[in-house]
Amino acid sequence: MGRIPLSYLLNRLFTLFLTVFIAATLIWIIPRLSPVNPVDVMLGRMASGGGSVENSGAILAQLTERFGLNDPWYVQFWLYIKNTLTFDFGISTASFPTPVASMIAAALPWTLGLMIVSLIITFIIGNLLGALMVWEHTPRLWKVAIPAAMVFTSIPPILSGLLLMYIFSSQLGWFPLNGAYGLNTEPGWSLDFAGSVLYHGFLPAMSIVVVTFGFWALGMRGLMITVQGEDYTILAKAKGLRKRYILYRYMIRNAILPQITAFALKIGMLVAGQVLVERIFAYNGMGKLLYDAILDQDFPVIQGVSFVIILMTAVAVFLVDLIYPFIDPRIRHGA
Amino acid sequence: MSHDNAAAPETAAPDMTGITRKQLKRMRRFDNPWNNPKLIWGIGLLLGIVLLGVLGRFFWDPELVFTGAGMPRQGPVGIENLRGQVGTWAHPLGTDVSGKDILALLIVGAPNSLYVGVLASLIGMSIGIFLGFSAGYTGGRVDDVIRVSSDVMITIPPLLILVVVQASFGDITLTMMAILIAAFVWQSPTRLIRAQVLSMRESGYVQMARLSGASNMHIMFREMLPNLVPYLFGSFIANVTTSIVTAVGLEVLGLGPQRVPTLGRVIYDAISSAALTQNMWWWWGFPTILLGVMFIGLLLINLGLDEVSNPRLRKL
8 A cells, every 4th residue: 555645645535435424314313304304104014914912002102212312312313333344234114024234235246247237247347448539540330329329328327217117128028027037946156046147137237338328438539539639649649559459558558547536526316327237127236225215114224225335435535546556646635 | 714714604614623602601601510411310219209298198098098098908000819810900019018008108208218318317417517616626625525425426336326216215206216316327427528728727717717817707708608418418318318217227127207107117017927929029019119218319310429528539
């Protein structure tokens, strides 16, 4: 870590903690401003489940005590922050008494897997296509086709997901309609299971890739136009280096750097889009968990999922900030 | 020689390049950066949607958005549904599972989506302009606070906080939703304006204005702001897109306004009633396409504005 000065590291860490703290605070305050009482919701569910509830007054008092709703707000807040930072989000009210943390732990790998795979694919495809839009040796057909494909850029992935799902799952039957793996495959480290996961994950990943690569392509195009006019590119051409070598090692290498910081600005939207895609495809990730929780008014789960996703985003931004000086040796932080 | 002189004015152009005056006028007209095909197409598409919402109400009964307006599960004109009934002109785009007319839902829903987007973006922009100028021009402690808070807020996905808001408060109005979304779209204009103001602060004309005793307000809003107009437009349109995406996202999760028809709500209803497996493609398909057109229009406007403000992009 010799390259990163301590002050810069502390600065980024401070922003990370502030982000997480503010998100946690918002998630805590908002439900408390609402007139809906979680204990009433819980009692209502019990009543609808069992017909009538005996001693409901006593249960109410006990639940209120159990959730600590009689304590002053600062005690509640302190306990909440302490629990949240140790990933203790309480107990799900819909599937009582499963801890929220274990539900999230089960869903998180699916979301992370889908996100990382689709992000890498989009980043590569988007930047390559963006570079080809500017490169003077691109075949003419590509120069027409790429801008045409970019039209889908600003469409949210739910819409592309719906269309792809209709065409490839519902009509053609090439891909499954829902789930993250087949019902008759045993989860485990087998080739069968891996194949099933890839097969089920293909369409959700594609619906994200199709509409997000354009964001990177557009940014890349702007950067490539700048790089194209730089002296070093012209010198490389004058030296007679191979065209592709110039494209990859001179132009893209220099243009790609600001793209990595653009990542930090975009990731929030990407994550939100993916949550919705998971909901459509009934993919076993955080999105489905969140959607089911909304249907069931399962507050601890909603809070837990929101917090974990925000935490993921903040950590990703933090990591990008840290990695950046290693990718771009020209950056010397705080020197 | 005299023969040549007589013939010249009729056939060739009066100037050296051989371009007639008519062609020259055409070129001048097309040289105007605002005369940008992407920009015009984008505005055209959006205007089409606005017109659908405004004029549609005169040609089609908006009351048909309510349950039981027609026979349920009707296909669009000439399309057979699973029961073998063929769609009629009574419901040109078909009906949903409870008999709501899809065309009426589109006519009422599309302007609602645009309204949320534009209102949220307008509020966000106003906050962004105010904070961006304060940070960039004042500097110091004020700058630190604004910079850090926009850095923090830009990482928090609005959808997730809004899910918490909606889940705790239940039903909200369109305007309320727009205001809530606005709380998450001020960061990028703030950052953009701050960066521009920082670089403009030292430029000649600003120093000139300062020397001639102009007030801070005058410098900020009369000298600097007009130079930012293309950026502000671009940022505004990008924010409209973000706001609509967030609003649609909430609606597709079954949140958002419950009593007003919105496009996202129609898609939500379609998905939760298994329209995909029942092959009722018209139910979710038309709102999806309309939203797609809306986003493509917004994107084209944004690309066009980019080309207007950055001449380097125009060659392509």
